[in-house]
Amino acid sequence: MRIPAFDLSRQTRQLESELQAAIAEVALSGQFILGPAVTRFEQTFGEAFGVHAIGVANGSDALYLALRALDIGPGDEVITTPFTFFATAGSVLRTGAHPVFTDIQLDTFNMDPVEASAHVSPRTRAMLPVHLFGLMADVDTLRVRFRGPVIEDAAQAIGARFHGQWAGAVGDMAGFSFFPTKNLGAWGDAGMVTTKTPGLADKVRMLRVHGSRQKYHHEALGINSRLDTLQAAVLSVKFTHWPEWTARRQALAARYTAYLKDLGVSEVVPPTIPSEAEHVFHQYTIRADRRDALQAYLKDQGIGSTVYYPVPLHLQPILQDLGYRKGQFPHAEEASRTVLSLPMFPELTEDEVDQVVETIARFYGHGGTR
Numbered sequence: 209m210r211i212p213a214f215d216l217s218r219q220t221r222q223l224e225s226e227l228q229a230a231i232a233e234v235a236l237s238g239q240f241i242l243g244p245a246v247t248r249f250e251q252t253f254g255e256a257f258g259v260h261a262i263g264v265a266n267g268s269d270a271l272y273l274a275l276r277a278l279d280i281g282p283g284d285e286v287i288t289t290p291f292t293f294f295a296t297a298g299s300v301l302r303t304g305a306h307p308v309f310t311d312i313q314l315d316t317f318n319m320d321p322v323e324a325s326a327h328v329s330p331r332t333r334a335m336l337p338v339h340l341f342g343l344m345a346d347v348d349t350l351r352v353r354f355r356g357p358v359i360e361d362a363a364q365a366i367g368a369r370f371h372g373q374w375a376g377a378v379g380d381m382a383g384f385s386f387f388p389t390k391n392l393g394a395w396g397d398a399g400m401v402t403t404k405t406p407g408l409a410d411k412v413r414m415l416r417v418h419g420s421r422q423k424y425h426h427e428a429l430g431i432n433s434r435l436d437t438l439q440a441a442v443l444s445v446k447f448t449h450w451p452e453w454t455a456r457r458q459a460l461a462a463r464y465t466a467y468l469k470d471l472g473v474s475e476v477v478p479p480t481i482p483s484e485a486e487h488v489f490h491q492y493t494i495r496a497d498r499r500d501a502l503q504a505y506l507k508d509q510g511i512g513s514t515v516y517y518p519v520p521l522h523l524q525p526i527l528q529d530l531g532y533r534k535g536q537f538p539h540a541e542e543a544s545r546t547v548l549s550l551p552m553f554p555e556l557t558e559d560e561v562d563q564v565v566e567t568i569a570r571f572y573g574h575g576g577t578r
């Protein structure tokens with residue numbers, strides 16, 4: 209048995225000729241920097257989610273440019289979660305501002321909006337909730353308690369909804385990542401900033417080309433962070449498929465959860481789906497007793513799995529200057545000790561899901577198969 213944590217080649221094979229044609233079109237056009245393929249993808253993406261969309265080089269830059277568009281910089285504080293990928297806090301530090309961590313809710317892995325508001329200080333300029341693993345954070349509750357700007361880290365949450373509203377459309381700004389393994393994945397690095405405010409969209413467009421609106425005239429210190437044109441062409445092809453891929457992820461997640469329950473695997477806590485939310489299962493992440501031993505057993509049986517994230521950000525060596533200590537964010541720390549993301553990608557088969565669950569059940573000494 210060999211069941212990988214993710215397998216991009218299955219998707220590439222399905223779309224091979226369409227993708228090759230899209231790449232060839234860009235190559236023959238000779239327009240490799242921005243150009244019509246990027247504009248087309250920005251328009252399609254923006255229309256789908258009711259936002260302005262600005263293509264950038266990756267999701268990390270998307271967050272950085274969103275913060276910069278809001279003039280966040282040295283002396284400012286941005287409240288975010290310690291249980292996320294490094295880029296969330298890294299983007300804040302790149303602006304010169306200070307990330308302030310707030311603990312997560314253990315069941316959703318997302319920022320606790322009530323606790324977050326307790327960290328607001330006169331220097332707080334924004335909140336940066338993360339929609340982790342494809343489940344949106346509760347931005348509505350956050351907004352009731354915090355009147356300043358909210359920037360969504362939507363890197364893992366394309367197509368997710370909360371109270372019917374799309375990820376990327378509930379905050380003042382949002383950053384998406386199209387890293388190849390994301391729910392919408394490019395063939396390299398790519399990202400998108402979204403906002404409903406035309407002035408902020410315009411500012412990001414200026415900042416992504418060295419702070420220039422008119423060629424060779426620079427009004428701000430920007431960066432070079434454009435969505436690569438070949439990636440835009442790949443993403444335009446794949447974008448027509450994300451609703452069916454999301455539905456597939458949701459069906460596979462439901463199967464995992466139901467079968468874990470059927471087999472009585474009480475040592476594992478499956479992911480929570482709040483009633484307000486549409487979870488898009490970028491990851492299917494369980495909390496497991498004896499997590500490391502379970503992961504080693506799965507590996508031994510040919511099953512891939514991943515620990516996102518083994519070290520919460522407040523305990524990362526590079527962030528020690530922020531002055532946090534072990535024990536300060538108990539939910540984030542417990543999540544780091546217990547989480548395990550099981551194989552999850554749209555092309556995974558039902559049979560593979562069943563085999564993963566049966567292997568987990570065997571590890572904990574539960575018998576039976578479907």
Ligand SMILES: Cc1ncc(COP(=O)(O)O)c(C=O)c1O
Nearest residue numbers: 266267268293295296363385387
């Ligand atoms: C939560 C989160 N934020 C930010 C990023 C950064 O995106 P990228 O890798 O495209 O820079 C990622 C993805 O890697 C992510 O998962």
